[in-house]
Amino acid sequence: MSFFNVYLPIAGIHLNILLLIAIGFCVGIMGGFFGLGLGFITNTALNIFRFHMAFAIGTGLSNVFGQSLSAIRKHQKMGNVDWKLGAIAIFTSVAGFEVGSRVVIALEKAGDVGSVIRWSYVVVLAGLGSFMCYDYFVLQARQLKRPEADSPAGNYGSGQERQHSSVARRLHQINIPPMISFPASQIERVSLWVVVSVFLCTGFLSGVLGIGGGFMILPALVYLIGLPTTIAVGTSLITVLATAGFGCLTYALDGKVELLAAVFLLVGSSIGAQIGATAVKFIKGYGIRLLFAIMMILAALSVMAEQFYMMTSRPAFHAFSWVILEGTVLALTATIIARLLLGYRAERAGRI
Amino acid sequence: MSTKKMFALLFLSFLFISVPTISAAAGGGEKETAALNQKVDTSKLTGINRWVAEMYNGDRVLYAIVVTLVMAALGTSLAFLTDLILKSLGLEVSRISHRE
Numbered sequence: 001m002s003f004f005n006v007y008l009p010i011a012g013i014h015l016n017i018l019l020l021i022a023i024g025f026c027v028g029i030m031g032g033f034f035g036l037g038l039g040f041i042t043n044t045a046l047n048i049f050r051f052h053m054a055f056a057i058g059t060g061l062s063n064v065f066g067q068s069l070s071a072i073r074k075h076q077k078m079g080n081v082d083w084k085l086g087a088i089a090i091f092t093s094v095a096g097f098e099v100g101s102r103v104v105i106a107l108e109k110a111g112d113v114g115s116v117i118r119w120s121y122v123v124v125l126a127g128l129g130s131f132m133c134y135d136y137f138v139l140q141a142r143q144l145k146r147p148e149a150d151s152p153a154g155n156y157g158s159g160q161e162r163q164h165s166s167v168a169r170r171l172h173q174i175n176i177p178p179m180i181s182f183p184a185s186q187i188e189r190v191s192l193w194v195v196v197s198v199f200l201c202t203g204f205l206s207g208v209l210g211i212g213g214g215f216m217i218l219p220a221l222v223y224l225i226g227l228p229t230t231i232a233v234g235t236s237l238i239t240v241l242a243t244a245g246f247g248c249l250t251y252a253l254d255g256k257v258e259l260l261a262a263v264f265l266l267v268g269s270s271i272g273a274q275i276g277a278t279a280v281k282f283i284k285g286y287g288i289r290l291l292f293a294i295m296m297i298l299a300a301l302s303v304m305a306e307q308f309y310m311m312t313s314r315p316a317f318h319a320f321s322w323v324i325l326e327g328t329v330l331a332l333t334a335t336i337i338a339r340l341l342l343g344y345r346a347e348r349a350g351r352i
Numbered sequence: 353m354s355t356k357k358m359f360a361l362l363f364l365s366f367l368f369i370s371v372p373t374i375s376a377a378a379g380g381g382e383k384e385t386a387a388l389n390q391k392v393d394t395s396k397l398t399g400i401n402r403w404v405a406e407m408y409n410g411d412r413v414l415y416a417i418v419v420t421l422v423m424a425a426l427g428t429s430l431a432f433l434t435d436l437i438l439k440s441l442g443l444e445v446s447r448i449s450h451r452e
Contacts, residue, residue: 009392009405062419066427073431079447228452248423252416255390259404259419266423270430278443285452344443 011055011258019049020261021268024063026333028272032071033279033336034292035233036214037064037240041329042265048322055258058251062262064244067269072237074277080234082184085195085225089217089235090242092196093203100207118307121209122300128219129296136290168226171198185227185235198224214240218292222285229285272333279336282343291332298328 004018023045027038042060047053075081107113176191202216214236221232251257280288302324309317392405407415438444 007397007401009394009397009401010408012392062423065420066423066430069424069427070431070434073428074435074445077447078445230448245420245424249416249420252419253412255408255412255415257416257419259408259415259422260401262419262423263426266426267430270427271434274431274434274438278438278445281445281448340443348442 006260006264008258008261010255011051011059011261013050015049015261017264020264024067024265024268024270025272026268026329027063027265028067028070028269028274029276029279029333029336030272030295030329031064031067031240031269032074032273032276033233034214034276034288034295035071035075035218035236035240037061037068037244038214039064039244040211041325044325046261051258051261054251054256058248058254058256059258059262059265061244061247061251062257062259063265063269064240065248066262066266067273068237068241068244070270071273071277072234072241074274075234075237075280078230078234078277078281079184080230080280081238082182082227082231082235083238085182085185085221085227086235086238088192088195089199089239092199093206093217093239094243096200096203096205097207098203099200100204101210102207103204104208104210115307115310117209118303118310121211122304122307124205124209125215125296125300125303128215129293129300132219132289132293133297136286136293139286167223171224172226185225185231187226190225195225215296222289229288230280233280233288275340276336279340279343282347283339287339291335295328295332298324302328 004016005014006017007014023042027041030036030041031038039057039060042063043053043056046056046059051059072081104113104117171194172187172190174191174194176193178192179189180192180195181188182190198220199217202220206216217236217239218232221227221235222229227235248257283291302321305317305321305324309315309321391409394402394405394409397405407418
């Protein structure tokens with residue numbers, strides 16, 4: 001295996017390229033499937049393999065930039081990208097993010113708020129994940145009671161779906177001009193102010209918690225704006241692409257990107273993103289939401305364990321946090337690939 | 353592949369990746385690179401490593417542009433290539449119906 005060890009001159013370390021490709025592949029599959037960058041997984045993995053955190057973040061962002069380009073290409077083919085909504089999301093989310101991060105900076109001057117922020121992160125992740133799980137199981141229970149209500153392929157907008165986006169429906173009823181439509185997202189009419197407010201809030205929350213926007217934007221697009229899940233996945237990638245592209249350039253200007261490591265990561269993640277995006281074709285929207293919810297809950301558990309490690313300095317918590325994170329990444333990657341293969345088999349059987 | 357075999361394979365791959373990481377994590381992780389070198393020593397480097405390091409040392413703006421362009425070009429071309437391979441395997445995608 002030493003044949004695959006390469007020297008990375010900027011970071012000044014030796015690393016196995018197969019490891020980099022494998023990390024990229026797993027992150028790419030999940031990123032393409034959920035419409036996320038998942039930079040925090042790459043960053044922490046690189047950091048564990050002796051990358052300085054600044055290099056890990058810069059290199060991870062460069063990888064996310066290339067990976068999201070790859071995923072967007074596939075989602076675009078499937079009609080999952082709403083560029084108009086994505087453009088609004090970029091500008092308003094960035095504004096919200098800026099306000100959020102400034103609030104944190106101001107609060108930090110007053111006292112140590114790091115711990116409060118990390119616990120808030122846990123609560124937000126676990127809360128959102130639990131809500132999405134609850135939403136899924138409510139639908140399952142309803143389908144068991146009324147199996148005839150199960151929507152056949154392609155009839156998005158059936159009775160049960162409308163019932164599940166009641167918040168979005170109420171928001172759509174707000175009549176403050178200018179009103180705007182998003183045909184690509186199947187939204188006929190919504191106030192621009194509603195859309196802007198939603199993205200300002202998600203951006204603000206991301207800024208306060210110090211996380212990438214994808215985690216907040218995907219549920220907001222589905223539950224507040226009322227997008228079908230698959231379009232929400234493709235559209236959230238636009239914000240990921242914009243922020244990662246900007247981050248890649250600024251971190252590289254600052255000399256914090258290890259180009260060779262980023263290239264090897266991208267080899268894996270670009271291929272993974274294509275596979276992950278293709279898997280979306282075979283899984284219904286609620287299935288994607290359930291997996292996303294599970295990921296959020298497990299990520300919350302991992303952050304919680306890390307928080308306990310910081311409080312008690314017990315290495316067991318640190319190790320536990322890593323086991324959960326790695327287990328989640330591997331299990332979800334395997335699940336997505338398995339669903340892709342099963343869907344492919346079923347499709348082929350149907351064709352024959 | 354049976355479900356049992358799939359779970360066994362999953363568990364083994366989990367162990368394969370987890371064990372070294374857990375041990376590293378338990379020890380607080382290996383020591384990070386000592387410092388964020390602003391200049392890279394190129395005297396012992398050859399080939400592409402030398403080229404990258406010299407660009408990094410010489411012109412940071414050029415380095416940033418190259419990094420961004422390489423990521424964009426590589427991401428797009430690998431996507432194109434993977435798309436072709438998936439298509440040849442029968443995993444072609446077109447406009448999908450948005451099922452919930």
